[in-house]
Amino acid sequence: xxxxxxxxxxxxxxxxxxxxxxxxxxxxxKYASGNQIARITKRNVLIADDFKQFIADTNPDLTDEExxxxxDTVRLVGSESDFATLHKVYGW
Numbered sequence: 001x002x003x004x005x006x007x008x009x010x011x012x013x014x015x016x017x018x019x020x021x022x023x024x025x026x027x028x029x030k031y032a033s034g035n036q037i038a039r040i041t042k043r044n045v046l047i048a049d050d051f052k053q054f055i056a057d058t059n060p061d062l063t064d065e066e067x068x069x070x071x072d073t074v075r076l077v078g079s080e081s082d083f084a085t086l087h088k089v090y091g092w
Contacts (some may be wrong), residue, residue, distance in 0.1 A: 013082075016082070020086070020090075022084075045052055046074065046075055048071060048075075050069050051071055051074070052067050052068070055070055055071070074089075074092075077089060
């Protein structure tokens with residue numbers, strides 16, 4: 001996995017992105033940059049239908065309500081510091 005560089009006590013957002021993309025690819029996810037997905041805009045950080053469908057397909061024992069709860073948890077993450085948020089997401 002990519003190593004994060006520290007710049008004056010802070011980390012660059014691009015370093016987080018590269019590290020997270022590397023992590024997901026190592027887990028078998030296929031990466032596509034936003035401009036490769038025609039049906040979204042720059043405001044679509046998380047594509048709800050695709051995310052929910054992936055969670056449902058890979059976890060067939062979950063109910064629709066549980067899938068929605070997982071989606072909401074991911075959608076609403078970020079109330080903490082950037083580092084704490086990323087640490088939590090990596091843990092997931």
